[in-house]
Amino acid sequence: MAIPKGNISQFEHDHADDDASDAKPTNIPPANVDIPRIERAVREILLAVGEDPDREGLLKTPNRVARAYGELMAGLRQEPRAHLKTVFHERYDEIVLLRDIEFHSLCEHHLLPFTGRAHVAYLPDGKVVGLSKLARLVEGYARRPQVQERLTTQIADALMEELHPIGAACVIEATHTCMTIRGAKKPGSLMVTSALRGIFKENPSSRSEILTLMYSEANHKV
Numbered sequence: 370m371a372i373p374k375g376n377i378s379q380f381e382h383d384h385a386d387d388d389a390s391d392a393k394p395t396n397i398p399p400a401n402v403d404i405p406r407i408e409r410a411v412r413e414i415l416l417a418v419g420e421d422p423d424r425e426g427l428l429k430t431p432n433r434v435a436r437a438y439g440e441l442m443a444g445l446r447q448e449p450r451a452h453l454k455t456v457f458h459e460r461y462d463e464i465v466l467l468r469d470i471e472f473h474s475l476c477e478h479h480l481l482p483f484t485g486r487a488h489v490a491y492l493p494d495g496k497v498v499g500l501s502k503l504a505r506l507v508e509g510y511a512r513r514p515q516v517q518e519r520l521t522t523q524i525a526d527a528l529m530e531e532l533h534p535i536g537a538a539c540v541i542e543a544t545h546t547c548m549t550i551r552g553a554k555k556p557g558s559l560m561v562t563s564a565l566r567g568i569f570k571e572n573p574s575s576r577s578e579i580l581t582l583m584y585s586e587a588n589h590k591v
């Protein structure tokens with residue numbers, strides 16, 4: 370459990386009767402979801418599957434699930450493009466690539482997690498952003514009900530429309546638990562999606578350069 374610096378006694382006081390599964394997020398903005406409404410819905414689900422929501426082990430489950438959803442959906446209340454508004458004007462005309470950005474999202478068809486890594490790149494035309502902003506961009510679009518294809522295009526389109534680069538690219542490799550633990554039950558299967566814009570779409574040598582850069586290291590980790 371991560372404990373916020375300088376506020377340990379207050380944190381311990383607030384969490385005196387929590388167990389490990391109740392650890393509160395420390396680096397994610399408050400989710401602003403309707404906690405009581407989710408609690409009621411989760412209680413309904415427990416009843417519908419034949420469970421007893423009043424047995425000891427399940428008493429706090431509706432609240433835990435509600436807070437977990439709040440965390441997983443935190444991106445719904447954000448405009449991820451806001452992270453691209455602080456730009457530096459640099460005459461840098463080589464590819465900027467941030468690879469292996471870990472993310473956790475929720476498939477909108479089953480509300481089950483899909484997790485993986487995003488590789489995000491652009492070829493600036495005078496405007497660059499801090500690397501951490503690219504990670505924030507991915508996070509903002511991931512923390513909401515999603516499909517991987519849309520997540521991929523939203524990231525590439527945001528880069529194109531906010532930074533007006535010569536090209537932008539996003540490749541995402543992810544494992545979908547709706548595929549691995551139910552349905553097709555294909556453990557280890559990895560879904561790969563890509564969105565190429567500008568020169569990375571139009572120019573074959575630029576396209577092969579960016580895809581080689583993105584995949585070279587990633588392939589060793591799969």
Ligand SMILES: [Zn+2]
Binds near residue numbers: 477478480545548
């Ligand atoms: Zn699904």
